[in-house]
Amino acid sequence: MQGIDYVLEAISLYHISIALAGVIAGTVIGALPGLTATMAIAVLVPITFSMKPASALILMGAVYTGAIYGGAYSAILLKTPGTPSAIATTFDGYPMAKRGDGDLAVTLACTSSVFGGLVGALFLLLLAPPLAQIALAFGPVEYFWLAIFGLSLISALSEGHMLKGLIGGCFGMLLTTIGVAEVSADIRYTFGSHTLIGGIEPVSALIGLYCVPVMIDLVATPARHLQVSTGGRGFRLREALSLNWRHKFSLLRSSVIGTIVGILPGAGGSIAGLVAYSEARRSSRRNEYFGTGEPEGVMASESANNATVGGGFIPTLVLGIPGTPPDAVILGALLVQGIRTGPKLFVGDESSIVYIFIAGLFVATLLMLPTGLLIGRYAYRFIISVPKAVLVPTVAFMTIIGTYAIRNNMSDVVIMIVLGAIGWVLDRYGFKPSPIVLGLILSRIAEQGFVQGWIIGTARGNAAAEFFNRPISLGIIIFIGVSMFYPLIARRWRLNKDLQNDSET
Amino acid sequence: MKTFGKIVLTAAAVAVAATFGLTTAAAAEFPEKAINYIIAFKPGGESDVTARFQQPFFKKKFGKDLVISYKDGGGGAVAWAQLNTIAGDGYTIMGTNLPHMVIQPLQKDVGYTTDGIVNVYMFHYTPDAIVVTDKSPYKTLKDLIDFAKKNPGKVTFSGSAKGSSNHLAQVTFDRLAGIKTAYVAFAGTAPSSTALLGEQVVASWGYTTVPPAYPGTRMLAVAMEKRHPNFPNVPTFKELGFDMVSGAYRGIAVPKTTPEDIRKKLAKMIDDINHEPAFIKQMEDNGFAMLNAPYGPELDKFMAKAKKDITTSAKEAGMIK
Numbered sequence: 001m002q003g004i005d006y007v008l009e010a011i012s013l014y015h016i017s018i019a020l021a022g023v024i025a026g027t028v029i030g031a032l033p034g035l036t037a038t039m040a041i042a043v044l045v046p047i048t049f050s051m052k053p054a055s056a057l058i059l060m061g062a063v064y065t066g067a068i069y070g071g072a073y074s075a076i077l078l079k080t081p082g083t084p085s086a087i088a089t090t091f092d093g094y095p096m097a098k099r100g101d102g103d104l105a106v107t108l109a110c111t112s113s114v115f116g117g118l119v120g121a122l123f124l125l126l127l128a129p130p131l132a133q134i135a136l137a138f139g140p141v142e143y144f145w146l147a148i149f150g151l152s153l154i155s156a157l158s159e160g161h162m163l164k165g166l167i168g169g170c171f172g173m174l175l176t177t178i179g180v181a182e183v184s185a186d187i188r189y190t191f192g193s194h195t196l197i198g199g200i201e202p203v204s205a206l207i208g209l210y211c212v213p214v215m216i217d218l219v220a221t222p223a224r225h226l227q228v229s230t231g232g233r234g235f236r237l238r239e240a241l242s243l244n245w246r247h248k249f250s251l252l253r254s255s256v257i258g259t260i261v262g263i264l265p266g267a268g269g270s271i272a273g274l275v276a277y278s279e280a281r282r283s284s285r286r287n288e289y290f291g292t293g294e295p296e297g298v299m300a301s302e303s304a305n306n307a308t309v310g311g312g313f314i315p316t317l318v319l320g321i322p323g324t325p326p327d328a329v330i331l332g333a334l335l336v337q338g339i340r341t342g343p344k345l346f347v348g349d350e351s352s353i354v355y356i357f358i359a360g361l362f363v364a365t366l367l368m369l370p371t372g373l374l375i376g377r378y379a380y381r382f383i384i385s386v387p388k389a390v391l392v393p394t395v396a397f398m399t400i401i402g403t404y405a406i407r408n409n410m411s412d413v414v415i416m417i418v419l420g421a422i423g424w425v426l427d428r429y430g431f432k433p434s435p436i437v438l439g440l441i442l443s444r445i446a447e448q449g450f451v452q453g454w455i456i457g458t459a460r461g462n463a464a465a466e467f468f469n470r471p472i473s474l475g476i477i478i479f480i481g482v483s484m485f486y487p488l489i490a491r492r493w494r495l496n497k498d499l500q501n502d503s504e505t
Numbered sequence: 506m507k508t509f510g511k512i513v514l515t516a517a518a519v520a521v522a523a524t525f526g527l528t529t530a531a532a533a534e535f536p537e538k539a540i541n542y543i544i545a546f547k548p549g550g551e552s553d554v555t556a557r558f559q560q561p562f563f564k565k566k567f568g569k570d571l572v573i574s575y576k577d578g579g580g581g582a583v584a585w586a587q588l589n590t591i592a593g594d595g596y597t598i599m600g601t602n603l604p605h606m607v608i609q610p611l612q613k614d615v616g617y618t619t620d621g622i623v624n625v626y627m628f629h630y631t632p633d634a635i636v637v638t639d640k641s642p643y644k645t646l647k648d649l650i651d652f653a654k655k656n657p658g659k660v661t662f663s664g665s666a667k668g669s670s671n672h673l674a675q676v677t678f679d680r681l682a683g684i685k686t687a688y689v690a691f692a693g694t695a696p697s698s699t700a701l702l703g704e705q706v707v708a709s710w711g712y713t714t715v716p717p718a719y720p721g722t723r724m725l726a727v728a729m730e731k732r733h734p735n736f737p738n739v740p741t742f743k744e745l746g747f748d749m750v751s752g753a754y755r756g757i758a759v760p761k762t763t764p765e766d767i768r769k770k771l772a773k774m775i776d777d778i779n780h781e782p783a784f785i786k787q788m789e790d791n792g793f794a795m796l797n798a799p800y801g802p803e804l805d806k807f808m809a810k811a812k813k814d815i816t817t818s819a820k821e822a823g824m825i826k
Contacts, residue, residue: 038547038548038549039548041548042548042549042553042573042575045548045557045573046560046570046573049560049561135699135703136699136702136703136704137703138703139700139703139705140689140700140705179578179579180578180579180580180582180609182580182666182692183666183667183690183691183692184666184667184690185580185608185612185666185667185668185669185690185824187579187612187613187615190613192614194586194614194615194616197578197579197582197583197586197615197616198577198578198579198582198583199578199579201578265695265696265699266696319699319702319719319720319721320718320719320720321695321698321699321702321719322549322695325547325549327549328547328548328549328550328695329548329549329553331549332548332549332553332554332557333557335554335557335718335791336554336557336558336560336561338787340717340720342720343720344720407575407576407577407578407583408543408574408575408576409576409578409583411583448691448692451690452689452690452691452700455661455687455688455689456661456687456689456705456706458687459658459659459660459661459687460659460661461659
């Protein structure tokens, strides 16, 4: 009967209002490139001091989940992920918007995010203590291979332009080496410049590489930013739900991937979205349409990144190990409140906090449906109806504010603009931004995992065995092989089929 | 003549206003408004957490908010390089960290120097400690040293970054104990402790803050003068015959243009919080160790010693030439 008490507590007027406020604030913040979930929660921390721990958690959880969803708006409408978690959403979301299906993409992102969020929260409720062990099973070597798996997506993203994709990926990886290395503390490739000591912040690079070229093209061409569909088609909710239903297995798989990647402390929402996207694409019968506006791609990325919210709370609450960067801030806020995380939190006297919070997370996720649809509709209308002369300066202004806000640093703004200009030029020569961004985001994880795995392996007497002899590593290596060579195999199949068809006629 | 009169009048008015302004400024108690507290690292880390501990006490004692913001990058260097470009009116303060602030300027030109930073207080430290899991076969420090002596190079320690207090402690301890171990650097205490809990490494060079935050871990020894009040059963390295006291020290600095009296006032305020029993309890329960080095000769003495010790171990660790 205690369960009902927790639910009743979570749906008290007070908790529903803070969850609603949190989701709305989170969605708006997430939609603005540069303003991340981590920042939003950090700003909230002092407010939570005066709250009860469970209420504080509900508020922070609501902002968090809203922000992860909000990142989809700018990804779909401006080709600029509002948060890194929405990188994979740009792949198909923006092409959808381009051809006039932006409203559908936004609605689909909402329904998929809600679904993913619910799956993540369900895992948190039912299986948190055993699942937390996944966080521990992943060692440096596993992170190394996971990052390589993410990088293997370059092959799928640059079908037909493999060499350019790889060059782009390498460029991104080189960019990450600039600045004070997080682990070795070496100061690399700063060329004596103080601006470069802080390195290239991935989020500012993301804004530069994705958003600046879009802005330049907007100004340089007379065409409308997005195709406008004729007539009011409402939210297109029915259409979105039927797409969700048609791809229910893909949706569920993406949500599970998102939950598991969320549990891994070294990974996070961006990798969750990328891995889920890669898997959805591989297993889809329509895989050749991915990247050209395939709704399933948006679904995979958005369900996975919202599932990381619930997933990330699993190691945070069970082990005290933050699953994602926003979890680290939430953990800090709990410490100030005097709450110790750990397995005991789920069974001891304080377990009511956890269960009220989980119930609150469900409520917040469900609230995302109406609020998300409404805010999404508004954002879509704004982007399509505002004249370019207003849109471009507004977005440009927001990207500068957003980039500055990441680390309160002007250097990041300069780097963002320079990278944006470079990205625009490269794009003209066929080097797409996504491989560069993948290199930027993933090489940090790959580098650390490699160096750590190498030192540990050498100490154990065999570095090679460390990389190739661990069961989880082997599993990931197999996936890498499949993901890397699948485009080649798929093309061979298609060719064969065409040949057969030809010979039949 | 008319104009001259005007000038005289204006000048008089300005003078009066200035005097009046000055007197009110002096009479009004500092701080008159919220103080910005910049953390040179990401939110959620120990620098942030300890600032968050200070935050409510500051508000309660001085009636004004302590507004925390983050300027991370370059292992803290980005923020510290900008500190002296900020207006020195006392309303901007910044968290500082040792050994970072000693090692970075010795590595390369990072835009600031150790002596160029005006610290007003060093308020706590997280002592280095050897941490193992509850299940670890090593019950005492001696067990671990015995194993390491029989298996040179086989013992792996996870730790938070290179050139950090953890790393310097590993190098110093290897020398003192006559062993050779491998140091595996992670991007912070959280991933380093996760690797320990996941048994990716044999042990961890962590801090006394690790066991309270990560259930399932325990310490073999702590690098303090006396035992930590929260862990009376864990011996110090000194007791066991290894002369080492070290850790990550945290303080608060101001832009160098900050007037002398404001520096002293800020130091006094931090000192007040540092002597608040509820604050001390919160810090110690979470494994932090208190330190009271206020602006003036005490801080100078502390910094001089820290600088000398850190430089010596950083050279030994190969971080600087």
